[in-house]
Amino acid sequence: MCNNNTEWLLKSNCEFDTLGMATSKYPDKKVLSFISDEKYFNSIINNKDIVGIICTEEIYKRYDELKNYGVIIAKDPKRAFFEIHNMLAKTEFYWKKFKNKISETSDVSNDAIIGEHSIEIGDNCIIEPGVVIHPGTIIGDNVIIRSGSQIGTSGFQFIKVKNDVIPVTTAGRVIIRDNVEIQHNCCIDRGVLGGDTVLDYNVKLDNFVHIAHDDYIGERTFITAGVKLSGRVVVGKDCWLGVNATVSNGINIGDNCRISLGSVVTKDVPSGTTVTGNFAIEHSKFIEFIKSIR
Template sequence: MDLKAILKELNIQAKYIGKMEFDTLGVSKETGIKNFCTFIDEERFIEKYSKNVSLILTNAELCDKINFNNKCIVKEPRLTFFKIHNYLANKDNYSYQRRKEKTKIGVGSNISKLSEISDVNVIIGENVTIESFVSIKENVIIEDGAVIRSGSVIGGEGFEVKRESDRTFVVKHVGGVVIGKNVEIQQNTAIDKALYPWDDTVIEEHTVIDNLVHVGHGAKIGKCCMIVANTGIGGRVVIKDNCWVGFSSTIKQLLEIGEGASINMGAVVSKNVEKGASVTGNLAIDHDKFIKHLKTMR
């Protein structure tokens, strides 16, 4: 894709240094894709971009500080990036991984007549249970033995909203969701699809998610996890295998929760949690430290 042609179409003024060609869009640290365009609008990210980046959107203040051959200078790099994403969202050369294919449903699956399943780009495995008033959107894979309880929405739009002057615009989501084998998702839970066409929100096998849980776009939840009711999991969070996330917990976007960690009831997690750790409180700290501090207060 040619960035010059896209920005001309969007009527965005820019200055170009080097080649302006790219295959897709992605965040600066992404390593799972190649030849992608990203943005840098803060100095702290200058040395943190992936070697797979082919083109950087930035502003005039940061341009000379970024030692990279292919740069595009615009007034607002972040806004411009997401405007490009929205422009490309319906283009075949951007959403190439999501070609329209007729929905497939495996043998032995029990699907309520009161559920809503997209006619295209859904794959449902064998012996899956989908209860009444479930909504399954495009770009969703549900593997064998999974259970989706009443009222849940799988593959809905995520929450990515940008403010421009006196208005806002919603960023389109063109990724997918993968629900692993023998996962159970209980009543009225929302699993948002990923933002980028190459990405999925993933719930791995034997994980159980309780009622009224929100899983943000691009999150990755490992095997045999237990996520209790009213929990909010931010976009692109990674939760490793065998984790416990207690009632009404909140996990900030972009964090990593280590294998076997426990996020205790009501915790507000604002930084990464190490393997096997147990955290409590707002803002969450080591559980034993929290209890010790609580006793001193009493």
């Protein structure tokens, strides 16, 4: 198998139902992943969700363990991985299109823009004027979305391969569960590699919040104005994120955490912790530091 840029050779077969990174977990999924750098070999082997691997001929010959997987040989595994994803994203591989399902009990403004397919809006929702809802958006009951917000937008994902930049097609969905409220001018991206961006029950977003691709926001979490979450962030239950906080990609924030206003979070935050500052550290340590320099 080949295309204009990358040669791919199928070494052994497997059945997979999604593509994913070696360092992420995909419960109940059969994952095709890739390895370009041998330092990630243990991540591949220890990830029980992975059933197929794209790698170089050299890596395949070096590790006998790879013979237990479906394998595609590629000169550039990373490029091949995302090119395969982009091809599959044009099909219904990740999810099936369906006719819009909008409850008659919901108040959807005539001045809202609703995509042509694959949108579900549950009972007793309010969709205000100027809201844009893109295909691949599932909204539960009693959800309020205020004017100017965009739901189900394309994720910001580009891959640099040598001198080329490959745009990665957004192929996932947005799931908004019951009793969520989204204030004005928020943006919520769909998942990229067929996964979902999820706002769980009773999540509340203030104005100008950005939720990036593949994020998960736990139940009863409040996110205040101007917060920016990068991709693949997990926020637990009953958290509070202060005004203009920023969270780096792939960060895990536990349950019952507080992220102080203006904080820049670059490391995981254990449950029950308050962090403050740029870069964010445990709040009491931040206060001690401030006292020490005054």
